[in-house]
Amino acid sequence: MYSVYSILVLLTAVIASPWFFYQAVRYKKYVGSLGQRLGYLPVSFNIDGDESIWVHAVSVGEVLTARPLISELRGRYPNLRVFLSTTTMAGQQLARRSVQNVDAVFYFPFDIGFVVRRTLDLVRPKLFIMMETEIWPNLLRECRERNVKTAVVNGRVSARSFPRYRMVRPMMRRVLDHVDKFLVQSEESARRFVDLGADPARVVVTGSLKFDSLDGEARSRERVLRYFRMTSSRPVIVAGSTMKGEEAHVLRAFRRVRTSAPNTLLVLAPRNPERFGEAEQAVRAEGWKVARRSDLAVDAEPRVDVVILDTIGELATIYQIATIVFVGGSLVPTGGHNVLEPAVFGKPIVFGPHMQNFLEIADAFVTNGAGVQVSSDQDLDEAFVSLMGDPVRRARLGAAARALVEANRGANDKSVAALALLLPQEPRAYPANVRPFRPLA
Helix, strand or coil, X not given: CHHHHHHHXXXXXXXXXXXXXXHHHHHCCCCCCHHHHCCCCCCCCCCCCCCEEEEECCCHHHHHHHHHHHHHHHHHCCCCEEEEEECCHHHHHHHHHHCCCCCEEEECCCCCHHHHHHHHHHHCEEEXXXXXXXXXXXXXXXXHHCCCEEEEEEXXXXXXXXXXXXXXXXXXXXXXXXXXXXXXXXXXXXXXXXXXXXXXHHEEECCCXXXXXXXXXXXXXXXXXXXXXXXXXXXXXXXXXECCCCHHHHHHHHHHHHHHCCCCEEEEEECCHHHHHHHHHHHHHCCCCEEEHHXXXXXXXXXXXXXXXXXXXXXXXXXXXXXXEEECCCCCCCCCCCCHHHHCCCCCEEECCCCHHHHHHHHHHHHCCCCEECCCHHHHHHHHHHHHCCHHHXXXXXXXXXXXXXXXXXXXXXXXXXXXXXXXXXXXXXXXXXXXXXXXX
């Protein structure tokens, strides 16, 4: 089974190589990370061969979610190094800039036997943590052979991916048997993991870590908001994590809003950095005056109609200035994005019908009157206009959203407690010439 899987991985890499080459030439992706993805880490990475905890977070969202967990692990296991890996370039940039409690950040290796062995030789983990749903057969098998404990943290299996996993259920059962603990977001995800072959005794519902990962640093917030010195009378619509095909609908709804609120600013934040230019062109084609966030003057209100947020990791901060928030990836069938980041600031949130990746959270927001779910892109216009003209409803939605976040915190403590059962704390190490104090008998 593993041989067939490895061959498929190699074939996929060969077939996809023209696309990777295009991405490298066009967007400068993958060029500097290939060595690390092949398991060649810098000589200084772990020069003393210390044992570690290895946390893997795919991209920006997972990195943000992992930060409080990493902080707790650092405090609980002072004798171990903590390493963080990402898959995407955006995740790597954010991790290097904003995660303070790790010894090093690197790119996740290709899941090929000799590559993962090379990486494990250098990282030397005692515990390997996969954020959300990162299942890598060769790496997990190699961890089992080396007696490295493994855990899925903040795990989930979406309704969209579940049928695909079921198609390879015999393989999934063998792979999941190499995971020591599944700490999952909901009862539904727990049921799906068990259905795919996970041992029920290893599955624990801890809740979503996303509720615990929403406190930004005050210094970072102040720095970012210095570029958005908004007057209190200027309405702001923030469209976050938009995907291809959504900007046109947002711009149409924005045009309707401007008929009754002509001073409204739109902050448009495409999900993928390579689409910043495309989004900017779409705005210009509609006749709006537009600027990129990176070109804004400090300590000044943007003198444009639309701002393209072309930076990584600042979206959650920008939500603070919003009058209305639209969460992208939900008008097109990509599964939606995180509604909790604007919720923690008490903002009225609008999202579309495609929220499969955050189904439980989206349902909770609708059920508790904490968000507005529109059924189509046409309904987006009405939702924006209605909310812009009704400050009482906006306040009510925002208060309900913030209350829902506060009521669901605590997953981080539960996760750390569960991980402590896998990796008991060791006595603090002392230098060879220093002994811990013991009272005389």
